Amino acid sequence: MKLVAVTACPTGIAHTYMAAAQLEKTAKKLGHTIKVETQGAMGIENELSQADVDAADAVIFATDIAVEQEDRFSKARKIQVPVQAALKDPEAIFAQLK
């Protein structure tokens, strides 16, 4: 599957990036392609364009705070989980996609 994801935690220096790395690693392992946008203390990095979102089958929000520019995802199929879920058991998130 083609996926996009957004990760964001309150402090935006550790969890955000660790969750992004976990999602990328797990997606690769399960044979999905994924692009992960991080919304950390530095602001939006690796930004998802509207085209990225439209081309994706689903979007994963691994976020503890409100997502920036959420209107980009208004039409997409969404899965919302806490950041912790992406760190502890990323495969369970991908299982929700089936």
Next chain:
Amino acid sequence: MKELLQKHKQYLLTGVSYVIPFIACGGILIALSLTYAFHFHLLNDKGAPDPAQGPWFVQNMFTIGVAAFTLFPAVLAGFISYGMAGKPGLVPGFIGGFIAGTPQLVEGKNVSAGFLGALVIGLVAGHVVNALKKLPIAKILRPIMPIIVIPILSALIVGFLMLALNLPIAKVFLHLNHFLESMESGSQIVLALILGAMIAFDMGGPVNKTAFFFGVAMIQQGNFAIMGACAAAICTPPIGLGLATLLARKRWTEEQRESGLAALGMGLVGVTEGAIPFAASDPLRVIPTIMFGSMIASTIAMLGGVGDHAPHGGPIVLPVVDKPLIYVLAIVTGAVVTAVTINLVKQFTEKTATPAK
């Protein structure tokens, strides 16, 4: 109901995520200028350090720090409201938070509703804006809604509400302060234990931030002991775990030894998050251990009378800490206890417990 609470936690944390850099910037600049004044005996008539008597650079650094700190309640409330209601939430949130941050005279003391008031009013502002958005409006009037009607109406509603709430909330703070001041040494230990446990429990998450913000709020009220206890507890988990990987190298995987070094570095600059890689892979053993270590550190700091003038923790704030020697002692003791405990726990449970991922 659970989902509703979850959502509100998300709104609060959105505000918190925007306000953390303001606090760090303001707190450290203020603390540095106060330290300068303290060091060169530039005291006002009450005996408190007074950066206004310092050289040009120190005076202005103090002013800049105060500016960042003055913005803090407004930014907090503004972005809580923004998290809930988007762009239209900013106006009432900022205004409500600004009013919450404005000091007023209560019982002869200058207090403000500050952080607590800003939290509440930020949520209220978001709800008010979301309600206003739903008003049925004729099509020709729709363009003026977001730029005229919603900002003015929501600002009036939220502003009046905050003005009414200001006094009771300020009084709560005042009582809290009286309560802390009046605490005997016995209950001070309890307070320090609770703060230490909270700081370590989720390593930078909401529970940690609650204790942290309590310390920050107390700094604003002129009580530095709470932040002192928090500051020692903040850096103990990453330093302790980093130390553990150095003390018993063969008990840890290659990967963990690497994150151990990173954790040490993060601990030194007061970032509890450095402990997360360990806790994420082995929460049942790691979290109780680091809570134990942080509780010890915060208790030693509290009993030793450590005061922290900056809203930040770890050895990096050493220059702005009262009783720095005891502060260091608290951190070292907490870290060593954490390191030894986790290694012992691992030694006794490694074979029976499920191996860590």
